[in-house]
Amino acid sequence: MQTIGKVLAFTLVGLAVSAARADDRLTVISFGGTNKVAQAKAFYQPWEAEGRGKIVAGEYNGEMARLKVMVDTRSVDWDVVEVELPELARGCEEGMFEPLPSDLLGPPSQYLKGAIQPCGAGFFIWSTVLAYNADKLVDAPGGWVDFWDLKKYPGKRGLRKTAKFSLEFALMADGVAPADVYKVLASKAGQDRAFAKLDQIKPSIQWWEAGAQPAQYLASGDVVMSAAYSGRILSAQKDSNLRIVWNGGVYDFDAWAIPKGSKHIDQAHQFIKFTFEATQQRHFAEAIPYGPATLAAIPLLDESVVANLPNTEAHIAQQVQNDTAFWADYGESLEQRFNAWAAQ
Numbered sequence: 130m131q132t133i134g135k136v137l138a139f140t141l142v143g144l145a146v147s148a149a150r151a152d153d154r155l156t157v158i159s160f161g162g163t164n165k166v167a168q169a170k171a172f173y174q175p176w177e178a179e180g181r182g183k184i185v186a187g188e189y190n191g192e193m194a195r196l197k198v199m200v201d202t203r204s205v206d207w208d209v210v211e212v213e214l215p216e217l218a219r220g221c222e223e224g225m226f227e228p229l230p231s232d233l234l235g236p237p238s239q240y241l242k243g244a245i246q247p248c249g250a251g252f253f254i255w256s257t258v259l260a261y262n263a264d265k266l267v268d269a270p271g272g273w274v275d276f277w278d279l280k281k282y283p284g285k286r287g288l289r290k291t292a293k294f295s296l297e298f299a300l301m302a303d304g305v306a307p308a309d310v311y312k313v314l315a316s317k318a319g320q321d322r323a324f325a326k327l328d329q330i331k332p333s334i335q336w337w338e339a340g341a342q343p344a345q346y347l348a349s350g351d352v353v354m355s356a357a358y359s360g361r362i363l364s365a366q367k368d369s370n371l372r373i374v375w376n377g378g379v380y381d382f383d384a385w386a387i388p389k390g391s392k393h394i395d396q397a398h399q400f401i402k403f404t405f406e407a408t409q410q411r412h413f414a415e416a417i418p419y420g421p422a423t424l425a426a427i428p429l430l431d432e433s434v435v436a437n438l439p440n441t442e443a444h445i446a447q448q449v450q451n452d453t454a455f456w457a458d459y460g461e462s463l464e465q466r467f468n469a470w471a472a473q
Contacts, residue, residue, distance in 0.1 A: 153182035155396050158210040160383070161188030162341035163364045167416035172404045175412075181403070182396065190338050193220065196388060200225050205390035208397045214243075214251060215293065215456030217384045221248035222457070227387040233398055234405055241440070243453075244382055244422040251382025252404050253413060254420035256439035256448060257294050258378035260357040262347045263370040272376040273302035276354050277330055287343050287355025290336040292467035293456055294379050297449065298356060299326035301377045311452040320463065324470060336471070347371055359439050360417045375444045381451035382422065414438065 157173070159165045165188055173184040187207070189195065193216050199205045212220065220226050226248035237245045244251040259276055261269065270276060276286060276298070288295050297310050303326045305313050313319035327334075335352050337343055343357035344365040359378070362371050385404065387397045403409060410426035413419070420440035421427055427435065435441065439448070 154185050155182055155393055155400055156185040156187060156206060156208045157400070158187045158189055158207050160191065160211055160340055162339065163361055163417055164340060164358075164419075167360075167413055167419075170416045171409050171413035172400075175409065176400065176403055181399070184400075191216065193225075196220070197223075197225060200389045203390055205388045205392075207388050208391045208393045209385050209387055209400055211383050212249065212386050213293075214246070214382050214384060214451065214453040215460055217246055217249045217386055218453050218457040219460060220386065221246070225389055227389055227391065227394060227397075229387075229401075230398065233402055239424060240405070240422050241382075241420070241424065244384075246384060249384040249386035250401060250405065250422070251384040252401075252410070252422050254380060254382055254422065254438075254440045256359040256375070256378040256380040256444070257289070257356055258359045258362070258439075259354060259374040259376075260343060260347060260362045261354045261372055261374070262350070263372045265347075265350055266353060269372065270354055270374055272374060273298045274304075277302040277326070279330065279333060282353055284333070284353035285335045285346075285351060286330060286333055287335050287337050287346050287352040287357070289356055290338050290471065292463040293460065294356065294451075295327065295467070296320070296323040296463065297379055298377065299323040301449075302326055307377065307449045310449055311455045315455065315459070320466075324466070327470070344369070344371060360419045363418045363437050375439075375447045378439070378444075378448040379451050380439050380445070380448050381453075383419075 159168055165186065169186065173186055176184060196210065228248055229250060234245060234250060241254060259270060259273065270282060275282060296314055300310050300313055300323050301307060303322060314323060335346060340358050340361050343355040344361050346352040347355055348369045359373055362373050365371050385401045387394060391397055405423050407423050407425040407429060410421035410423040411429040414421050414426065414430055415434055418434065418437040420438045
């Protein structure tokens with residue numbers, strides 16, 4: 130009987146240890162690619178090195194429908210997910226994300242304006258810009274008007290397969306001033322104008338969905354120009370002659386959010402707080418040139434790193450800030466129209 134009791138005791142201890150280890154696992158979902166690699170260096174590895182638990186790193190392409198199914202069916206197996214601000218706002222309204230404690234990150238004044246939101250926090254700023262391969266184009270394009278010029282620049286163009294930003298770029302190519310883009314796009318006439326402009330280059334568009342694809346398409350010559358994430362292009366410059374046109378770029382935050390029904394909410398809170406520490410933010414910007422949300426991280430960066438960030442004074446002056454409220458209000462209907470248009 131004593132032997133049986135000992136075996137049972139050891140079994141119970143083993144199960145308890147296994148459960149504790151499983152509970153230490155935090156599933157963090159990013160957009161993958163070099164962004165995910167940078168997160169691993171700046172966040173995941175230091176978190177694990179400090180004995181805070183194991184990070185299970187996954188990735189997706191921003192499919193909110195996939196996340197909504199998890200939440201609606203109460204089968205959530207993601208703990209922290211990277212989302213763009215419009216999706217964060219819309220998901221917050223629809224009850225898809227856990228509210229963020231107001232005291233978790235301290236005063237909003239410590240961060241870039243707009244970073245701290247009710248259901249999440251923008252941990253870096255990024256831009257979608259026009260990119261090209263200088264080895265394949267003799268004349269550098271100057272903006273979206275050139276992107277639409279099929280005579281001067283024949284060949285395929287890369288665009289992300291979403292209404293968001295494609296419509297803004299189309300309006301700027303059609304002569305709308307950057308400051309007026311969202312005012313025009315809020316009207317039916319403006320939306321029709323953007324789709325009509327996209328019609329002009331539709332046969333020449335090569336769509337992309339994953340952030341790593343534009344640099345690959347440009348390097349291989351599959352496209353002559355592409356909309357792309359600035360950090361991905363700058364990272365690719367180590368091995369290629371890819372260039373950025375900041376004129377007409379659209380900048381925004383990527384944010385951390387906790388799906389409603391996460392089984393590790395307290396741990397998710399601590400992870401988010403950890404990624405906003407100045408040291409971790411510095412390491413992230415050094416790994417991929419996106420702007421730190423934590424203001425105290427910027428003085429820690431070398432000037433050569435700061436010069437490539439999307440939120441320098443010179444770069445911001447040429448760009449448009451993504452209108453989160455606009456896309457929260459119009460996003461669903463415009464994406465439905467866009468998907469139908471793209472499928473025709």
